[in-house]
Amino acid sequence: MFSRNKDKETDVKPAAPVVAPVPSAPVKRTGVRTAPSIISNDLVVHGNLTATGDIQVDGTVEGDIRSQSLTIGEKASINGEIVAEDIVIRGRVIGTIRGRRVQLASTCHVEGDILHEALAVETGAFFEGNCRHSDDPIGQASSSRSANGLRPAAGPIATPRPAAAAPAPRPADPGASPVVVGDGGVVVKRPAAQ
Numbered sequence: 001m002f003s004r005n006k007d008k009e010t011d012v013k014p015a016a017p018v019v020a021p022v023p024s025a026p027v028k029r030t031g032v033r034t035a036p037s038i039i040s041n042d043l044v045v046h047g048n049l050t051a052t053g054d055i056q057v058d059g060t061v062e063g064d065i066r067s068q069s070l071t072i073g074e075k076a077s078i079n080g081e082i083v084a085e086d087i088v089i090r091g092r093v094i095g096t097i098r099g100r101r102v103q104l105a106s107t108c109h110v111e112g113d114i115l116h117e118a119l120a121v122e123t124g125a126f127f128e129g130n131c132r133h134s135d136d137p138i139g140q141a142s143s144s145r146s147a148n149g150l151r152p153a154a155g156p157i158a159t160p161r162p163a164a165a166a167p168a169p170r171p172a173d174p175g176a177s178p179v180v181v182g183d184g185g186v187v188v189k190r191p192a193a194q
Helices: 142-148
Strands: 037-039 044-046 054-057 060-062 065-072 077-079 082-089 092-094 097-104 109-111 114-121 126-129 131-133 179-182 185-188
Touching: 114 126
Parallel strands: 037 054, 044 060, 054 065, 060 077, 065 082, 077 092, 082 097, 092 109, 097 114, 109 126, 114 131
Antiparallel strands: 126 185, 179 185
16 A cells, blocks of 8 residues: 555565474584594604594604504504504504505505505505404504514614625516515515606
């Protein structure tokens, strides 16, 4: 009756009211990834690291590491046991590795045993030790390694390798696989630079 748009009849339906959800108690998300804890390349840690989240190591760690996810950078060096769900190794590791998903990048140098659920090895990776599949590699106690046929983790290498040691056999064909299997262990040698 007293409307300005008296001449314009429109068939506009009122919009349904929007109901905002009522916030309930805070929900803890266990699958949410946060920023990793970072050990930078100029840092040397003497001791064990334990985290419920992710760790990225670019420096040196002389001790054991236990975390949800672990990434070891190309210049990193670890001397100790590693236990994590996801492990990506690009640097140097001396010690036992236990993880659900273990990836050895082409730049890695690993000396020790690997207990895994899934293992991926890139061409050119160096791995010397035993690897063994397990349905629960993280749940197995460290002392059960010898019962599973794996040798116990060695401590830091105190003596250098003999200089007169014979070099590892190289394939005659440069296109041959760099994998050498002997004594139940798997050794992946990185081809020499030409």
